[in-house]
Amino acid sequence: MKAEPVLQARGLNKRYGRVVALDNADFDLMPDEILAVIGDNGAGKSTLIKALTGAVIPDFGEIRLNGQPVAFKSPIEARHRGIETVYQNLAVSPALSIADNVFLGREKRREDWIGRIFRTLDRGYMQREARRHLSDLGLLTIQNINQPVETLSGGQRQGVAVARAAAFGSRVVIMDEPTAALGVKESRKVLELMERLKARGLPIVLISHNMPHVFEVADRIHIHRLGKRIAVIDPKRHSMSDAVAIMTGAMAPPEDEAA
């Protein structure tokens, strides 16, 4: 545990009028781990994640990426620094093709003079790369890289969103409720995807309400309550009911691991 955190936050504060969404919140993501973030509704975990990804600018507090202080003004800035987020609502465009979606907002232009003058897209490259990323993640069921995303099942769509994050996330992948809208089998697929990403050396932040999923894949669990981190627990030493009890305030956070 002596390694340097990949993504770290200290004393984040964010108020919306009278509502305190973040109250001196801390956060640590270590290399090569899956860190689950859990918390009751309104605990401020989505504000925390938004602050880490530039979607919300904290009132004060410090965020460090690989030890360097950063201040993201937009999600795009966070993405440029290698932090990719898979949003709950997927952020895919249903009518566009899989390849178009993987490269949406980051289209690759042809490098020859045609591309420079007429800004022509390099379709061939984008299709090859999209297919490669999808098969890297074991999503071989997707046959035609040019079929519209709306023709895919929920799990396959999630797969496209994860493939996009994996393709561009060089430092951190954040997944916001990735299994919330999925069936049992499809959830399994997504959990497997997360393990694969981790095996490739990408640390993952998983925000989820699904305790079995959290306890299955997480290496550590960050418990958020009343706008701050009240504990980080080891899923091997605590039960799900412990986690829920700490999360809801029914049980005091364990002293040794309280952050």
Added chain:
Amino acid sequence: MSDNQSGSALAERGLQGADQSVASFDEGDVGIVRRMQGFLHRFPTMVPFIVLLAGVLIFSFAAPGKFFAPFNFSLVLQQVTIIAILGVAQTLVILTAGIDLSVGMIMILASVVMGRTAVVYGVPVEIAFPLGLAVGTACGLLNGLIVTLLRLPPFIVTLGTWSIFGALNVWYSRSETIRQQDMDANAPFLQVTGTVMKPYSFFSQTFGLDLPFLKGWVLTYGSVVMIIVALVIWYILNKTAFGRHVYATGDDPDSARLAGINTTKTLIGVYTLAGFICAIAAWVLIGRIGGVSPQAGQTANLDSITAVVIGGTSLFGGRGSIIGTLIGALIVGVFRNGLALSGLELLWQDFAVGVLIIVAVTIDQWIRKLST
């Protein structure tokens, strides 16, 4: 103490023997209607294309000898040219789930600026023409800025600017028309789009090719402009990042933003480009009517929307194509022309166009049901 690892494994033990494929479709027992829906979903341009073919077929029998002739087809093409160009502009806007009620008025205003500046104020056409293009583009930019910065519905914004551009049109034109003779004397370039060419003699004289199927066709330069505009916009929509962003913005603006697309910039770009295309349409309009009239093209706004909708572009954004709009414009032209040649009164043309619109939107809704 730890039931952790086993929690979900236990719950999912029942899955062991289950079908492991994530998603598969039963192709076998799909009905013909369902299959057609899937086919049209993949190739949405097929609907207007079939309607156009059907129209041509019906009127070939309903008006024998008159309808199915190169000369008549050329006439239809000339009649739809302006609506098709405005339709291309409208397609851009509708793809973003917006609507532009001011396209026709921008066109008229730009034509008045071009013609009046050159003819009445004696400014060289080298300045007057770009000035008209600039005015059209500025009108589009204004639409885009209001839609994005004030976050108002495009319907309301362009309804307002339609009125504003209309007032400016009356102010600048003083409701005066410019006659063809004055155009010929002062700014013949503005009328170039009305020039007629015969493809058959063009190819035989220029390249020495004898292409008998071109005999009888008559093409105006305006129609050539229409084809160029359509090709350029088709290219932008399908081959550039901006084009992909237009579709993504119309499909789901929140997703587009999260994917890192600057939707504000995209929307402003779309409305500005639409304004520019309207100004190009103004040039074609001057050639078509052989002068400038502040009263010309008053129905162009709604006609352009009609062409887009019949062409299969969805009013809900994200779905549609330039080729569809061109076919949509041709459908309207073919039905009007065919019904007239069949000896029916004008009112039945309007009746038919109305039916086409409702059928087109019904089919669009039906196809969209497949994508939830």
